[in-house]
Structures are given as structure tokens and as C-alpha cells.
Amino acid sequence: MKNNQEIKLIDGIFSVEDADKVITKLINYKIDYHIREDFSNHIRFNNNIEHSNIRVEELNQTIIAFKRFIKEHSNNSVKFKIKSFISIEQEE
Numbered sequence: 714m715k716n717n718q719e720i721k722l723i724d725g726i727f728s729v730e731d732a733d734k735v736i737t738k739l740i741n742y743k744i745d746y747h748i749r750e751d752f753s754n755h756i757r758f759n760n761n762i763e764h765s766n767i768r769v770e771e772l773n774q775t776i777i778a779f780k781r782f783i784k785e786h787s788n789n790s791v792k793f794k795i796k797s798f799i800s801i802e803q804e805e
């Protein structure tokens with residue numbers, strides 16, 4: 714039985730505007746996921762949500778750094794090649 718899986722999530726050439734939209738939406742979705750799940754788990758099970766709070770802050774910092782990167786290229790007609798893979802490994 715295969716214990717690992719890799720999923721190709723993004724593989725393409727994007728304008729500055731489209732790259733900004735795709736990456737920002739993905740990161741924001743992950744932030745929203747943490748917020749919803751943490752709220753639910755905290756209410757239902759009184760779980761500690763500190764780890765997710767830290768992760769949300771890391772993701773917010775990632776957006777800030779990415780927006781800075783995009784801004785540096787906003788006056789150019791450059792294209793970005795973006796590849797993103799999700800690697801899933803069975804925890805032992």
C-alpha cells in the first residue's frame with residue numbers, strides 16, 4: 714500500500730495580477746480554515762487554539778511578504794511561473 718501522495722495544485726504561467734489573486738486567495742482560505750476550525754474545536758471541546766493562532770500570524774506575515782514581492786513587479790509586464798505541490802505522508 715502506498716503511504717505517500719503528491720498532488721499538483723498549481724502549475725502555470727500567471728500575470729502579476731493573476732498570481733496575486735491565486736496566491737492571496739489560497740493563503741486567505743487557509744487562514745479562514747484555521748479560524749473556523751479553531752472556533753469550532755474551542756467551543757465544542759475547549760481545545761487550546763494557540764498553535765493555530767501562531768499559524769494564522771505566520772500566514773498573515775506570508776501575505777505581507779508576498780504583497781511586497783508583487784508590488785516590486787507591479788509596473789512590469791512580467792509573467793510568473795508558479796508551481797505548487799502538496800505532499801501527503803503517512804505519520805508513523
